[in-house]
Every structure is written in C-alpha cells, then in structure tokens.
Amino acid sequence: MMGWNQLGFPDPGTESAGRLFCYHDLVMVVVVFVLILVGWFMAVMLFASALMAGQLDLTIKKHETLEIVWTIGPAVFLCVIGFFSLNNLYYMSGSGVSVFSFSAVGHQWYWEYIYEPHSNTNMIPGEAPLSSKLNLLYSEWEQYSANYDCSIMTGSAVSGYDSNNNSKVSQKGPELAKLLAHLVYTISRLDDELNKISVGLSRACELCNAACGDFSKLHALSAMSDFLESLWDLVLKCQGDLIKPFEELIVSSSKECSSVMDEVFNSVLQMDEEAKKEELRYDSYIMAEAQLIDSGEVEFGGFRRGDVSIPCFACCGVKNEVLVSTADVMHSWGVAELGIKIDAVPGRVNSGFITPMTPGYYYGFCYELCGSGHSEMPIAVVVLNMDQYLMTLNYLQQVV
Secondary structure, three states, rough: OOOOOOOOOOOOOHHHHHHHHHHHHHHHHHHHHHHHHHHHHHHHHHOOOOOHHOOOOOOOOOOOHHHHHHHHHHHHHHHHHHHHHHHHHHHHHHOOOOOEEEEEEEEOOEEEEEOOOOHHOOOOOOHHHHHHHHHHHHHHHHHOOOOOOOOHHOOOOOOOOOOOHHHHOOOHHHHHHHHHHHHHHHHHHHHHHHHHHHHHHHHHHHHHHHHOHHHHHHHHHHHHHHHHHHEEEEEEEEHHHHHHHHHHHHHHHHHHHHHHEEEEHHHHHHHHHHHHHHHHEEEEOOOOOHHHOOOOOOOOOOOOOEEEEEEEEOOOOEEEEEEEEEOOOEEEEEEEHHHHHHHOOOOOOEEEEEEOOOOEEEEEOOOOOOOOOOHHEEEEEEEHHHHHHHHHHHHHHHHH
C-alpha cells in the first residue's frame, strides 16, 4: 500500500502488479546499461584529443565485426524485453471464470460503481422459474436420448406394432404413437401400388430394349409415359397420406413450443427487472480538503485528492472482474498497486481481472485526460476478506 513520503513503487497488491514492477526494473537495467555504453563512446569521441592524444588508429576505415555487433546487440535486447512484455500481457489478459464482478462507469467527474446480484451470494434472490423450466427441458432431452438409444438397440420403431397395427408398448406421446400407426398402415397400403409400378417399369424397360423401329419406339415411349403417370400418382398419394399428417403435427408442436419459449422469455425479462431492483449502485466523489481536516469524517486513508466518499470494494484471494465503461467522454480506470488500467471508451465495455493478495486500501486515478475536472476523479479500492466483503455489500444495499 502507499505511504507518506514514498519515493519508489508501492507494495504490489496482485501478482500482475509484481510482474509489472519486476519488468520495470528489468527495463531500467537495460536502459542504464545502454546509456552508460553510449555515454562512454560519446565521451571518447568528444574528448579524444585531450584524453587519447596520438593513441587512436586513424587509419581504420571500416570494421565489419563492430558493425555486426552494434546492429545485432540492440536487436537481442529488444527481443528479451519483448518476450517478457508479451508474457506479462498474456498473463494479464485473464482466463477462467471470475468469482465476483462489478462495473465502473466514468462520468464527468466522478465514478459510479455497480454490483450485480449474482456478484454476492447473499444478494441473490430466490430461484427463478426459468431455471426449473430449463431443468425440465433438459430432463426431457435426456429421456428422449435414452429412448432413442433403446430403440436402436431393440430394433426399428416400426417393429413396435403387430399385424393389426396396434401398439405393443405404451407410448408417452399419444399423438406420435397414433401418427406412427398411421404411417405403418399407409406403407402397407402402398405395397400394392409399388408392385404395380415395378411391373410397369419392368415392361417399359423390356419394350425399350426390344425397340427396333419407329413404331416399336413409339410403343415403348407410351409404356414409359404410363409408368411415369403411375409414379406421379403414387407421389401425390404419399404426399397426402404421409407428409400432410407430419406437417400438421409439426405445426401444432411448434405452436406449443413457441408458447413455452414465450414463457421462458417472459421469465428472463422478469428476472432482469428483479436484478435491476436488487443491484447495488452508488457514486464515488472526491473528498474535499475541508472534510479531510476532520479526522471523524476520514474513513479510508485520508490522502489529499486521493480519498473518496464511498470507495470501490473487492474481495481478497479470488478473481474479481472489472467492467469499465463511460457515460460521456473517454476515461481510464487504473490502480497501479493492483496492476490494472482499463480505458473507458464510449460505446464499449472493457474488462479486466484482479486477484488481490492482501486486504487494505489501494489508490488509483483516471489516466485519461477527460476535461477540467480530470484531477478530481481519484479511485480508492478497499480489499476485504470474503465475509467482510459480503457483509459490506449487503450493508451498502440497505443504506445507499
């Protein structure tokens, strides 16, 4: 945490901040080394006449090895720095599911914090009807899959009916059972038509093969036309006897499913309305200097132009997701001690993750110039243990 008269970096509150501080030290070592090396060469060249009079070999016009070294050397340094930089960026991108989540909305010139109901186990309302409906649909799908696998193992679905077209087993869907019985009956009726068509096709093929003149070709074509007409009549009969009952059942089922989905959609809207009522929302303003003089009003550190009316709260030891957006111009929500900086861009919601390791107070600022009140948008984050975190949010929901 930050302290008075501090010159260096504060103690890192997250592993990401520790990585960034170490990366800063690495880059500073490289920069200091390069500055010393370049400064030494410049001093030699500027004061050569005084320091090395007569000791320089002025006959050397080129040196390929030296040129290769001062070309490849900086590239190696840049590759090393870039490797650690990309490693830190990959680690900071975050992965997995966060335990808690809150939103930070930038305004001119204050921050607004929003905690959704799902971010607090004690703030979650009772189980909504939507979950029970989805569980019911999932159970139905499991039963359907089990019945389908069973039908594949025991034989085709048609084998479930006897010669009198009666169902051997009781079906949970009476409409589907009735439709299947009608299908078996219709297929048995079409057997005779299929036999007639096969006979007509055989006769037409024989006549086409035996055709040897104009008259015989005409006779064969007439037989082929008769076959096509009988085939078309069979297609129309199949459409009337087979396809239409399926279409009617599909239409009726789709109407029932649409009513169920409408009910589910209404449940989602109802849950959204309830969530808006249950969410915790408050504004965080900078504390005036006159208030900092009174020690009784100072609750969160008392830093000049760093303390706020109500700070942001995060849970220690777990992953917290931060959703940053803006209601007007560009802002930037950043806390150096937590190793996070997220830009607030109009029309977008950017996210980041923090996993605080130590409870305490952490301070940040708006890192994007956003107007005349830019310096009056401090950020104060209070990291609490799990029980204290949940207790604090429940208390704020009652008093804010």
